[in-house]
Amino acid sequence: MRQPGDKMRLGAFLTATGQHIAAWRHPDVQADGGINLQEYIRIVKIAEAGKFDMMFLADNAGIWDRELESDGRSSRAGYFEPITLLSALSAVTEKIGLVATATTSFNEPYTIARKYASLDHLSGGRAGWNLVTSANAAEAYNYGLDVHLLHAERYNRAEEFADVVTGLWETWEDDALLFDKEGGRFFDPDxxxxxxxxxxxxxxxGPLNVPRTPQGRPVMVQAGSSEPGKELAARTAEVVFTAQPKLEDGIAFYADLKGRLARYGRTPCELKIMPGLSPVVGATREEAQAKFRELQDLIDPDVALGMLSSMAGHDLSGYPLDGPFPDLSDSDSGKGRLKVLTDTARRENMTIRELANHIAGTRGHNLVIGTPTEIADQMEEWFASEAADGFNIMPQALPGSLSDFVDLVIPELRKRGLFRDEYEGTTLRENLGLPWPELGGVRRAAKQDASLT
Incomplete structure (x- = not known):
């Protein structure tokens, strides 16, 4: 139950040049933003000035086939490895959390535990790991496989992967380091x-060769909305990033996921649910709509259709573009996103062309176009209705869309008492209002779950 005085949590989802697939073509956008450190520094400082809880980087360990087939017209083919980038950004920021995606499908737990623990130390306790399983089959081809891992296999691997990573983070107790120069003891071996x-x-x-970190361990983030994804999140996640385009969808997802926590010995306050929200802000609604139309006019139809096919897990090029979105069987790609696409197409009676143009700016997330008051109204409604603990803000074009949100919407949220004026703490965990992680917490939950099945 929402308590008086509770504040929204906000993440800044910083996808290269922006959320919109055509953002790189906009005259006010740095086309090489995905591989330009100075541009990232400029953008993350805007988010930190707005007191965002965290910046959030997505990642793929390979180029999607849709990018290879786009005849060089897609901007998503080149961007930094996220831990390297966040390590650089940690040196030029002070309070904002630094969250990055790393797949459990094509990594080793020890390496991930070591990298994120190091980032947590480098940043003074601001690291977060977004645990994902790889939906991109092209990643498998970069790691010695001819066929992508099956969806169920990816999640089974992820379950064990999460246990190993958290276990490694806990091989050092909170006060293990002594730094006793006189006695000659660097750490307590017990x-x-x-x-x-x-x-x-x-x-x-084990053990891990990076000691216990400033916030106990990096914050665990999860982004899956399939049944296995929700169960993994209920057991391990502290923040969940999800695509919920409508209020009723958000309310149902929120209740479902929070309702799963008790079986793992967890309470609702230990998990923050932050749906994606892509705002387009204008002094008037007409101005906001004009900003969005300007981006929509830059869409390459083939790039948009390629993205839709990729998200759906099926090649849609053989279907009539002006016909209805077809009934598609589950693929081995992201099952939760296919459901969002299908529901959106049915609810809005969209053709394939219309849905492709729609997701070019939203990727299945909630798009809201309007004045600062109208956008704050919708955010407040979601927050009050327990559809969200906050939002992952997905600016359409960077840096302009982020600056618009910071300059226009955040003051409106503050006026309503919904968002902070200053950071409450120095770590990501403190600013999110998450408890200090007890040693062995995730492993105890796993044992409890096993006893129930």
């Missing part, structure tokens, strides 16, 4: 433990 994990997918002795 407070450094081996992990000795041996499972179906991983065998990891």
């Amino acid at each position: 407070k450094l433990k081996l992990l000795n994990h041996a499972g179906k997918y991983f065998k990891v002795r």
Whole structure:
């Protein structure tokens, strides 16, 4: 139940040149933004000035086939490896959280645990790991496979992966480091433990060679909305990023996911649900609509159709563009996103062409176009209705759309008492209002879950 004085949490989803697939073509956007450190520095400082809880980087460990087939017309083919980028940004920021995606499908748990623990130390306790399973089949081709891992297999691997990473983060107790120069003891050996994990997918002795971090461990973020994704989030996540385009969808998702926590010995305050929200802000609604039309006019139809096909997990090029979105079977790609696309097409009676143009700016997330008051109204409604604990703001074009939100919408949220004036703490965990992680918490939950099945 929402308490008086509760504040929204806000993330800034910084996708290269912006959320809109054609943003890179806009005259006010730096076309090379995805591979331009100075541009990222400029953008993250805008978000930190707005007191965002975190910046959020998506990632793929390979170029999607849709980009290879776009005849060079897609801007999503080149961008930085996220941990490298966030390490650089940690040196020029002070309070904003630094969250990046890393797949469990094509990484090793020890490497991920070490990288994110290092980032947490480098940033003074501001790191977060967005745990995903790879929907992009092209990633498999970069890691020695001819066929992508099956959806169920990816989630089974992710479950064990999460346990190993959190276990490694906990091999050092909070006060293990002594730095006793006189006694010659750097750490207390009784407070450094081996992990000795041996499972179906991983065998990891440990311990981690990066000590306990400033916020105990990096914040765990999860972005899956399929049944396995929601169950993994209920057991391990502290923040969930989700695509919920309508209020009723958000309310149902929120209740479902929060309702799963008790079986893992968790309480609702231990998980923040932050749906994606892509705002287009103008002094008037007409001005906001004109800004969005300007971006829509830059869409390459083939690029938009390629993105829709990729998100749906099916090649749609053989279907009539002005015909209805077809009934498609589940693919081995992202199952939750296909449901969002299908529901949107049915609800809005969209053709394939219309849906492709729609997702070019939203990717299945909630698009809201209007004045600062209208956008704040919708955010407040979602927050009060328990459809969200906050939002991952997805600016259409960077940096302009982010600046518009910081300059125009955040003051309106503050006026209503819905968002902070200053950061409450120095770590991401403190600013999100998340508890200090107890040692062994995730592993205890896993044992409890096993006893229930």
